[in-house]
Amino acid sequence: MAMAAKPPLGWNSWNTFSHEINETLIKETADAMVASGLKDAGYEYIVIDDCWSLRQRDENGRLVADPEKFPSGMKALTDYVHSKGLKFGMYSCVGTRTCADFPGSFDHEFIDAETFAEWGIDYLKYDYCFKPRSAHGPTLYRRMAMALRNCGRDILLSACNWGNDNTTEWIRSTGAHMYRSTGDIIDSWQSIKEIAQSQMAMQKFAGPYCYNDMDMLVVGMYGKSHNSWIASKGGCTTEEYKTHFSLWAMMNSPLMIGCDIRDMSEETKAILMNEDILAINQDPEGRTPYFCKEWDHEPDTVVHMFKPLENGDYALGFFNFYDDVCGGHVEFADMGLPTRGYGLQLYDLWEKKDLGIHTCKFSVTLPAHHCLMLRAKIVKL
Numbered sequence: 001m002a003m004a005a006k007p008p009l010g011w012n013s014w015n016t017f018s019h020e021i022n023e024t025l026i027k028e029t030a031d032a033m034v035a036s037g038l039k040d041a042g043y044e045y046i047v048i049d050d051c052w053s054l055r056q057r058d059e060n061g062r063l064v065a066d067p068e069k070f071p072s073g074m075k076a077l078t079d080y081v082h083s084k085g086l087k088f089g090m091y092s093c094v095g096t097r098t099c100a101d102f103p104g105s106f107d108h109e110f111i112d113a114e115t116f117a118e119w120g121i122d123y124l125k126y127d128y129c130f131k132p133r134s135a136h137g138p139t140l141y142r143r144m145a146m147a148l149r150n151c152g153r154d155i156l157l158s159a160c161n162w163g164n165d166n167t168t169e170w171i172r173s174t175g176a177h178m179y180r181s182t183g184d185i186i187d188s189w190q191s192i193k194e195i196a197q198s199q200m201a202m203q204k205f206a207g208p209y210c211y212n213d214m215d216m217l218v219v220g221m222y223g224k225s226h227n228s229w230i231a232s233k234g235g236c237t238t239e240e241y242k243t244h245f246s247l248w249a250m251m252n253s254p255l256m257i258g259c260d261i262r263d264m265s266e267e268t269k270a271i272l273m274n275e276d277i278l279a280i281n282q283d284p285e286g287r288t289p290y291f292c293k294e295w296d297h298e299p300d301t302v303v304h305m306f307k308p309l310e311n312g313d314y315a316l317g318f319f320n321f322y323d324d325v326c327g328g329h330v331e332f333a334d335m336g337l338p339t340r341g342y343g344l345q346l347y348d349l350w351e352k353k354d355l356g357i358h359t360c361k362f363s364v365t366l367p368a369h370h371c372l373m374l375r376a377k378i379v380k381l
C-alpha cells in the first residue's frame with residue numbers, strides 16, 4: 001500500500017520524554033490521543049523514539065525491548081495501540097549504535113525488519129548516528145527500506161539524517177516516506193525560526209510519498225521536557241506555537257506532536273486540532289508553497305507564502321520573524337491574480353472569521369512572531 005500520500009500525523013516520545021519512556025506512558029498517550037479528539041482530527045501514529053531496547057542484542061542477534069520499561073513486551077503494546085484504532089511506530093538507527101547508545105541496525109537490517117513486523121509496527125524512524133565511516137549512507141537507507149518493503153507489513157520509513165550528505169539527491173529513491181531535512185528542534189522561538197527559514201529553499205524537494213520532515217512539533221511543551229537541552233530555552237508563547245504550527249502546515253511537514261498529550265492546555269488543543277490549518281497541511285495534492293517578496297527593509301523578517309489547494313483555493317500565510325511589530329501588504333498580482341476583474345474572498349483560519357472580498361492588495365500588521373493564515377477563494381467581480 002502506498003504510504004505518506006499526505007504528510008503523516010502523529011505523536012513521538014522524544015521531545016518531552018527522551019529516555020523516560022515505558023509502556024504505561026505509551027498506553028496513556030494512546031488513550032489520550034483518542035479521548036482528546038486528536039485521533040478524530042487525523043493524528044494516527046504513536047511513535048516511541050530512542051531508548052526503548054536493552055543495551056545489547058540477544059544471542060540470536062535480535063533487538064530486545066527493555067523488560068523494565070516494557071514488561072508486557074512490544075507485541076502486547078502494539079496490540080493495545082492498534083485496539084485504539086491507532087498505528088504504532090518505533091525507532092532504530094543506520095549505525096552500529098543509536099544516538100543514545102543502544103544497538104543500531106547496521107548489518108542487521110533484515111532481521112530487525114522481521115522483528116518489527118512480528119511486533120506489528122507500522123512506522124520506523126531511522127536515525128543516522130554511529131554510521132561506520134566506510135559505509136555509504138544512501139545504501140544503508142536503501143537496505144533498510146528494502147527490508148521493510150519486503151517484511152510482510154506496511155511499515156512507513158521515516159528517515160532521520162538531518163539533511164546531511166546531500167540527502168535531497170538520493171532520499172526519494174531509497175523508498176523513505178519522509179526525511180528529516182533539518183537538525184534537531186528545541187523548544188524555543190529561535191529554533192523554530194531557524195528551521196523554518198532553512199526550509200524555504202528546500203520546498204522543491206518535498207512532495208507526496210516523501211515529505212520534508214521539519215522535525216517534531218514543540219507546540220504545547222511550554223518548556224517541559226525530561227531532556228534538559230530541549231527545555232533549555234524555557235519554551236515559547238502560545239502565539240509562537242501557532243506560528244510554528246502554521247509554518248509546518250504550510251510547508252507540508254509531517255506533524256508529529258512532541259508535547260505530553262495527556263496534559264494539554266485548551267490553547268494547545270486549539271492549535272493542534274485547528275481543522276482548517278490541518279486541511280492546508282493535508283490537502284490531497286500536497287503542493288509546495290511559493291514565496292513572495294518580503295515586507296519592509298529587513299531581510300528575512302516577514303515572509304508571505306502561498307499554496308495552491310486542490311479545490312482551486314489558495315492558502316496564504318504571513319509570518320513575522322521580526323522581534324517587533326511589522327506590517328506591509330501583498331499585491332495579489334505577485335500571486336498571479338489578474339489586476340482587474342478578480343478578487344480574493346479571504347477567511348482567517350485562526351480567528352475563524354470571514355474577511356470579505358479584497359481586490360489588488362491586502363494589508364497586514366503583525367505583532368512580533370505572530371502569523372496570519374488565510375484561505376482565499378478566487379472570485380470574479
Ligand code: GLA
Pocket residue numbers: 014049050098099100127160183184
Ligand atoms: C537524534 C534525532 C532526534 C532523536 C534523537 C534520539 O538526535 O535527530 O530526533 O531521535 O536522536 O537519540
